[in-house]
Amino acid sequence: MNISAAAKAAGLPVKTVRYYADIDLVDAPARSEAGYRTYDEASVRKLSFIRRSREFGFSIEECRELLGLYQDRDRTSAEVKRIASKKLQEIEEKQRELQSLHDELAHLVHSCRGDQRPDCPIMDYLG
Amino acid sequence: MNISAAAKAAGLPVKTVRYYADIDLVDAPARSEAGYRTYDEASVRKLSFIRRSREFGFSIEECRELLGLYQDRDRTSAEVKRIASKKLQEIEEKQRELQSLHDELAHLVHSCRGDQRPDCPIMDYLG
């Protein structure tokens, strides 16, 4: 799999996929005869995991820590569990925030007439 | 109201409040005798509007556009509704993604023995 197929599968721009290897967030991929980066399913899963983590406000460094959970075989599973549980709590908090954001916006959208009259409650609320 | 009170009321860092005026996203605030920025309820509402919009995933430029919509009463609410509906769909997609991230991590946490042995069963998952 070349970089654009992998990027598409992971839901990331090609540039970003290269960038993540440049900063050693992921391993440098194998290269083809011609020097093209080649990817497999495992690297795509990893990139996808990073994308999802990034979308929810985890910094690159936090992603590094999360990936480390899976990769550092020297860690005891107790430590993995502790770190993962902490991140899980953070994710659950983000879920609650996102839900309230969703409810708020949904309420506004549904109470908006959407016609030609400039009396939209979205504007009233956010203004 | 000085900048820190306004920032607190709007839920933004002081630095960010100054930044938003620097980039002309909001009007430059009035100044006290000593040169301190002074804010009123209206400017706090506007800053709060921007914070909320940013939390909904609008970029600074989109915030500029939304502020323009809000301030131009000749626009129809249909246009505002269209933009807000699009953002709502994006939030719903984010919710699905966040759930999958949650599930993945929860699986890791729950399948971990939590003892001293480094044999978490899904450590191989990401390659």
Add this chain to the structure above:
DNA sequence: TTAATCTTTCCAGTAACTGGAAGGTCAAGG
């Protein structure tokens, strides 16, 4: 064969802050 569409590296630029120095202001306590 040729045009289009990949891919590479490298370097520069962007978005949206964020930190820190150097210094002025203000309210409270001694």
Add this chain to the structure above:
DNA sequence: CCTTGACCTTCCAGTTACTGGAAAGATTAA
């Protein structure tokens, strides 16, 4: 009145996480 400490100011530099573009090599489809 003086000092202390928490404010505030400007300016400039640094950060994070990409993102764009040039120049050149590789691959594919017609």
